[in-house]
Amino acid sequence: MTDRSYLQSLRIPTDDNPLRVLVSACLTGITCGYDGSANGEYPSVLKLLQYDTIRLVRFCPEEYSFGSPREMCDIHGGTGLDVLEGRAKVLSDSGVDWSEGMIRASEKMLQVATDENIELAVMMDVSAACGSQVIYNGNRFAENKVYQIGAGVAAAQLMRNGFKVISQRDYASLQILYSKLDANHIIDSTALDHHEIEWYKTYFKTV
Numbered sequence: 046m047t048d049r050s051y052l053q054s055l056r057i058p059t060d061d062n063p064l065r066v067l068v069s070a071c072l073t074g075i076t077c078g079y080d081g082s083a084n085g086e087y088p089s090v091l092k093l094l095q096y097d098t099i100r101l102v103r104f105c106p107e108e109y110s111f112g113s114p115r116e117m118c119d120i121h122g123g124t125g126l127d128v129l130e131g132r133a134k135v136l137s138d139s140g141v142d143w144s145e146g147m148i149r150a151s152e153k154m155l156q157v158a159t160d161e162n163i164e165l166a167v168m169m170d171v172s173a174a175c176g177s178q179v180i181y182n183g184n185r186f187a188e189n190k191v192y193q194i195g196a197g198v199a200a201a202q203l204m205r206n207g208f209k210v211i212s213q214r215d216y217a218s219l220q221i222l223y224s225k226l227d228a229n230h231i232i233d234s235t236a237l238d239h240h241e242i243e244w245y246k247t248y249f250k251t252v
């Protein structure tokens with residue numbers, strides 16, 4: 046779940062001292078997806094490219110360890126945090142255990158976040174690496190695919206080290222971010238974060 050009070054507390058950046066934001070590389074159009082694509086277009090994040098008051102640090106954890114293109118992978122037996130703590134595994138589509146490579150990638154992403162002194166991460170939800178709100182529970186290509194609340198391995202690594210992560214679908218949080226980057230931005234008060242949409246509330250029975 047997002048921490049909007051943290052977003053509200055972010056400083057007002059300037060052109061000379063932009064907000065430092067780590068972002069899943071694919072969300073900015075880098076073709077690092079498993080199939081060599083950028084995993085679609087996400088205007089909510091592409092919008093960030095237009096501001097001079099933000100410095101985007103782009104990183105793809107899966108490409109770091111496995112290259113692009115590569116197999117798809119998902120977490121089996123738990124969440125990204127469980128993978129980090131040895132209770133769950135990351136398996137590629139063909140059943141190869143990618144846990145070690147994924148943990149290494151998460152450690153590299155943490156190093157990037159620390160070295161760059163980032164103030165926020167915006168990451169691709171539902172990814173076994175970058176998901177921050179929702180991920181698959183097991184293979185996403187299974188006939189009865191199942192979602193779970195939780196973070197992917199790289200996002201979980203960042204979170205457990207104190208970094209704040211939002212997803213490209215946390216529209217209410219992104220509205221706050223836009224307002225920090227541009228004093229003239231008028232916040233859309235109807236925007237919702239991922240955990241507030243009907244699908245999420247119905248699927249996870251949070252209402």
Ligand code: SF4
Pocket residue numbers: 069070071072077078079084104105106107108169172174175
């Ligand atoms: S690992 Fe993250 S950055 Fe890389 S393609 Fe997947 S979602 Fe995008």
